[in-house]
Amino acid sequence: MSARTRWVSFAAAGVLVLVGASAGHAQDSDAIERGNALFQSLCAPCHGAAIGDDGQPLLPGTSALSIKYRGALPAVLEERTDLTLDALRVYLRQGSFSMPPFRQTEITDTEIGDIAAYLTPP
Amino acid sequence: MAILPPGVSAEDFAAATREFAVAVGEEWVFTSDEDLVPYRDYWSPVPEPEAELLASAAVAPANVEEVQAIVRTANQFRTPLYPISTGRNFAYGGPAPSMRGCVVVDLKRMNRVLDVDGDRNFALVEPGVTFFDLYRHIQDRNLKVWIDCANPGWGSPLGNTLDRGCGFTLGYYRDHAGSQYGVEVVLANGEVMRTGMGALPNANTWQEYRYGFGPDPSGLFPQGNFGIVTKMGIRLMPQPEHYRSGVITVPRRRDLAPLVKTVNYLTDLFMIGQPQYGSPLSPLMGNTEFLEAATRRGGANEEEMDRLAAAADLHSWSVELQFYGSEGTTLANWEYAQQMLARDVPDARLNDGQSLQIPLTPEQIEQGTMPNQRYLWRSSFGIPSLATWVSLGRSESIPDAWQQNHVGMFAVIPRSAAGLFEAQQVFGDTLRDLGVDTSISAISTPLNWYQFSFFFSAGFSSGGGSPEATPESKARDAEILKTLIETSGEHGWAEYRAAPYFQDAVANEYSYNNHALRRFNETLKDAVDPNGILAPGRGGIWPAPFRDRRGGTTG
Numbered sequence: 001m002s003a004r005t006r007w008v009s010f011a012a013a014g015v016l017v018l019v020g021a022s023a024g025h026a027q028d029s030d031a032i033e034r035g036n037a038l039f040q041s042l043c044a045p046c047h048g049a050a051i052g053d054d055g056q057p058l059l060p061g062t063s064a065l066s067i068k069y070r071g072a073l074p075a076v077l078e079e080r081t082d083l084t085l086d087a088l089r090v091y092l093r094q095g096s097f098s099m100p101p102f103r104q105t106e107i108t109d110t111e112i113g114d115i116a117a118y119l120t121p122p
Numbered sequence: 123m124a125i126l127p128p129g130v131s132a133e134d135f136a137a138a139t140r141e142f143a144v145a146v147g148e149e150w151v152f153t154s155d156e157d158l159v160p161y162r163d164y165w166s167p168v169p170e171p172e173a174e175l176l177a178s179a180a181v182a183p184a185n186v187e188e189v190q191a192i193v194r195t196a197n198q199f200r201t202p203l204y205p206i207s208t209g210r211n212f213a214y215g216g217p218a219p220s221m222r223g224c225v226v227v228d229l230k231r232m233n234r235v236l237d238v239d240g241d242r243n244f245a246l247v248e249p250g251v252t253f254f255d256l257y258r259h260i261q262d263r264n265l266k267v268w269i270d271c272a273n274p275g276w277g278s279p280l281g282n283t284l285d286r287g288c289g290f291t292l293g294y295y296r297d298h299a300g301s302q303y304g305v306e307v308v309l310a311n312g313e314v315m316r317t318g319m320g321a322l323p324n325a326n327t328w329q330e331y332r333y334g335f336g337p338d339p340s341g342l343f344p345q346g347n348f349g350i351v352t353k354m355g356i357r358l359m360p361q362p363e364h365y366r367s368g369v370i371t372v373p374r375r376r377d378l379a380p381l382v383k384t385v386n387y388l389t390d391l392f393m394i395g396q397p398q399y400g401s402p403l404s405p406l407m408g409n410t411e412f413l414e415a416a417t418r419r420g421g422a423n424e425e426e427m428d429r430l431a432a433a434a435d436l437h438s439w440s441v442e443l444q445f446y447g448s449e450g451t452t453l454a455n456w457e458y459a460q461q462m463l464a465r466d467v468p469d470a471r472l473n474d475g476q477s478l479q480i481p482l483t484p485e486q487i488e489q490g491t492m493p494n495q496r497y498l499w500r501s502s503f504g505i506p507s508l509a510t511w512v513s514l515g516r517s518e519s520i521p522d523a524w525q526q527n528h529v530g531m532f533a534v535i536p537r538s539a540a541g542l543f544e545a546q547q548v549f550g551d552t553l554r555d556l557g558v559d560t561s562i563s564a565i566s567t568p569l570n571w572y573q574f575s576f577f578f579s580a581g582f583s584s585g586g587g588s589p590e591a592t593p594e595s596k597a598r599d600a601e602i603l604k605t606l607i608e609t610s611g612e613h614g615w616a617e618y619r620a621a622p623y624f625q626d627a628v629a630n631e632y633s634y635n636n637h638a639l640r641r642f643n644e645t646l647k648d649a650v651d652p653n654g655i656l657a658p659g660r661g662g663i664w665p666a667p668f669r670d671r672r673g674g675t676t677g
Binding site for chain 2: 064
């Protein structure tokens with residue numbers, strides 16, 4: 001293999017790598033975008049950063065986690081970086097404390113993955 | 123955990139689930155233990171674990187044709203079904219069936235908002251639409267209509283209506299079953315029927331005239347089991363330009379009578395939204411003298427309560443009135459309400475509350491930046507919320523547990539001070555005689571959830587106040603609740619809604635003329651659902667094939 005050929009090969013490989021990275025990045029971005037939309041729709045009404053009503057300073061899920069973690073972890077889920085797909089699946093399918101489980105018809109496993117991508121980008 | 127529907131062989135059940143899969147696709151038929159966990163009642167009141175109301179399977183159709191196919195299969199294999207909308211009516215059964223072993227028909231995938239008309243003020247929705255979904259649909263299109271939200275807002279407007287839920291705004295709209303305008307339903311024989319003007323081909327008035335011609339059977343479906351509702355029309359409240367509130371307090375216990383009379387008058391003239399009754403005397407419940415006067419067996423010591431209230435310069439009752447309209451009309455109505463009350467109770471205190479232009483700004487909604495008050499109660503403004511969930515989760519008083527006991531009673535009582543006073547005494551004495559910790563006293567307030575009625579919350583906590591639920595604590599709770607249901611019946615009061623475990627006990631109290639109403643409903647049930655495949659037992663209505671299960675309760 002000549003130097004030029006090697007250079008072309010490396011260049012081609014580089015392009016391929018870049019193309020691959022670009023496609024992967026686009027997929028990640030899509031998942032993150034979908035996950036964001038799902039989070040705002042399904043999770044944020046309880047686990048968001050807005051204040052509660054009825055005089056409550058925090059939304060119910062955020063309030064519960066602030067009592068649970070006492071500052072050791074953020075009470076607002078969007079500030080967490082440790083919520084993997086596996087962890088979210090357990091919480092959503094089994095329920096956790098006063099949060100009841102969610103059915104496949106409410107959120108699919110793929111959608112849970114999107115939320116995981118949003119909360120914990122790869 | 124795998125169970126079979128009652129009376130169905132393993133072979134027939136396997137054949138039925140295969141047919142369900144043909145109808146909806148294999149991925150939407152759930153039979154594994156893991157997949158059925160979310161179909162359990164997270165707050166199941168059933169004491170015996172072996173009697174829990176579990177589903178044998180769940181099947182999730184995406185459209186009406188798939189619902190029809192499911193119903194036909196169920197008839198073929200005599201497999202009882204239990205339809206759910208979003209399955210979020212926790213404390214009333216959640217997604218779990220009304221009879222152990224039913225196949226849950228999960229309608230969550232049917233989640234289209236089919237129409238919202240912001241000029242004619244109605245919506246047409248499928249079962250899987252949530253209050254949040256409908257709210258966002260309206261906001262995204264900048265339509266000038268409000269929905270009346272149940273709390274929590276993750277429920278289904280259609281499903282909540284079928285459970286006779288209620289909301290927070292003007293009386294007509296917060297009676298959700300009352301503001302239902304037309305349903306589409308898959309009957310037990312698989313046919314599709316539409317009620318009211320929906321029965322008229324090509325009509326464009328389905329959501330504007332409920333009755334059509336002849337009997338209107340749409341009222342059979344709330345708390346009933348005569349079909350699977352796949353579409354529902356809902357009247358929507360036009361977005362007002364202004365919201366105003368005001369608070370009236372009256373000094374003496376007996377002043378509640380003219381206060382209720384005035385509020386009833388304003389309510390029935392459609393001038394106010396949900397009145398919020400309260401008692402400023404709560405701080406005195408820590409005073410032993412006052413506590414004894416307010417919880418005296420046989421009835422409150424009213425003179426002593428009034429004396430101690432006056433000494434503390436506290437009034438006995440309050441009511442917050444809510445006005446919807448223009449700035450001018452809401453002010454005029456508030457001033458009129460003050461004049462009305464002052465005629466009967468000259469020493470009433472009249473306090474302005476909020477005065478807000480509508481629509482609220484996003485900052486007002488998200489950050490609660492409200493003038494003249496501490497917080498924004500979103501539901502009064504047609505905005506869905508999950509706020510009530512905070513009462514069930516961790517709190518500073520129970521940081522490492524959650525409220526697993528979630529039963530109680532809301533009795534329909536007369537909309538009068540006399541009716542309230544009697545309920546306070548009867549429910550308070552009954553619970554204290556049972557040795558139950560209760561906050562019921564002579565300052566307990568009525569709930570004016572529905573326009574023309576009072577509900578009384580006969581709440582209690584058992585198990586020594588522990589939030590942990592055990593079979594023993596659940597059995598104790600069930601015993602207490604059934605006693606309350608029976609005691610209510612003796613006084614002409616009754617629960618308006620119940621989890622499946624208690625549906626027979628509640629229905630049993632509606633017994634006029636040897637249960638003529640129940641016998642009529644069950645005659646209809648047997649005629650339209652001879653195989654008894656639709657929600658056996660729901661609303662206390664048992665089809666012939668399962669009628670011997672009445673009072674069982676449902677296991």
